[in-house]
Amino acid sequence: MKITAFKTYMQRVDDRPRLLVKIETDERISGWGEAYNHGPDWALPPLLAYLFEQIVGEDPRRVEFLVLKLHQQCRFPPGALGLAAISVIDHALWDIAGKAAGLPVYMLLGGNVRDRVKVYCGVYTAPDPEAALAQTSELNERYGYTAFKLSPYRRDLHAGRWGELVRQTGDYFGRVREITPSHFEFAFDAHARIFEPYQAIQLAEALAPYDPYFYEEPIRPEHIPAWREIKSKVRVPLATGESLYNRFEFLSLLTAGGADIIQPDICVVGGISEMRRIATIAEAHYVTVAPHNPMGPLATAVNVHFAAAQPNFKVLEFKPHVHAPWAVDPYIPVDGHMELRPDRPGFGIEIDEKALERDDYIHWERKITRKPDGATAYP
Structure with a gap:
């Protein structure tokens, strides 16, 4: 079997652009992946075209070999865009390998260690408590969710006294x-919007009396000693990792004792191959994995197979999609879990290529926050 061609489709899932990638072979077996849109969105297709020249003519089932080759042809470590491109290639190759073997991808990873994959739903805002009750009750009734993620901010964190925001957060969660x-x-999810570690600790203390599932990414990821300080002083499970890129960055975080839960993104770190290395390092530190997954149906399918085979998996982020017409049969939660599809080879999801013929691109860009004094801040 040899790789012969690839195609890219700029589409969308709900209100976000999503680049889909198809890799074709001379045996008419193809694999699919979904790329992370770090932005600029249109930078990925030419980058993928360049990387494709490194693997055309190769056996797609040699996933580790090909992903290693893509990394090694980069003189310097690939950044966000480079790793997003390598990740989506990795996913498509695993999809081909599973289809060629007639097996679900998780069987190629050693087989499933669990029968289904627990999911939580990102609400991402802080609705009034009564509205939160209505929203979570509806999600529970429809999909069986029992785990949710809210914002800890009831107002702009840069407007007004910080201590007042902390009090409001505690009262709200209570x-x-x-x-x-x-x-x-x-x-x-504090969304890395806090700059001072002591403020991150104060906010965690406001949440602690009411038993949060976890406290996610209060500060930026770059300075590992700050994470060690925060974790040593909070009484809640501390989670981070969506903005870290490889096993070496996670090794630094974990050896510093900087997290209870890590949240690598399988579309960011380089794909399944790197994701499993990261998870194994976490397992050796008694740390669980809750993958970051704000993505579409294809990325969710990849995550389900990773989670099925990973012993220290904890829970998967998943918000049901309203608009993704190219996904014929997406994974949908049942009783708060994704059911495995043992009778389907590859990732077990069908793509409607006819739907991809229609231009469904939507532009999106992240808006920065402006402080009262005019300075910028992370949104």
Whole structure:
């Protein structure tokens, strides 16, 4: 079997652009992947065309060999765009390997260690407690979710006194706990918007009395000693990792004792191959893995197969999609879990190529925050 061609399709999932990639072979077996849109969106197709020249004519089932080759042809470590491109190639190759073997990808990873994959739903805002009850109850009734993620910010964190925001956060979570079912789990994503570590610690203390599922990414990821300091002083599970790129960065975080839960993104770190190395390092530090997954149906399918085979997997982020017409049969939660598809080879998801013929691109860009004094900040 040899790689013969690749195609890219700029599409969207709900209100975000998504680049889909198809790799074809001379045996009419093809594989699919979904690329992370770090932006600029249109930078990825020419980059993928360049990388494709490194693997055309090769056996696609030699996934580790080909991904290693792509890394080694880069004189310097690839950044966000380079790793997004390598990740989507990795995914498509695993899809081909599974289809060629007639097996689900998770069977090629050593087989499933669990029968289904737990998911949580990102709400991403801080709705009034009564609205949060209504929203989470609907998600529970429809999909069986019992775990959710909220924002800890009830207002602009740069407007007004910080201590007042902290108090409001504690009061808010207390009220949410009071009126929602006791078995519901609530995580809080601070979205790396806090600059001072002591403020991250104060916010964690406001959440602690009400048992958060985890406290995600209060500060930026770059300075590992700050994560060690925060983790040593908080009483809640600390999670981070969506902005880290490879096993070496995660090794630094874990050896510093900087997290209880890591959140690598399988579309960012280089694909399944690198994701498994990262997870193994975490396992050796008694740390669990909750993959970052704000993506579409294809990326979710890849995550499900990784999670099925990974012993220290904890929970997968997944928000149901409203608009992704190219995904014929996406994975959808049942009883708060994704069911495995043992009778389907590859990632077990069908792509409607007819739907991809229609231009469905939507432009999106991240907006920065402006502080009251006019300075910029992370959104």
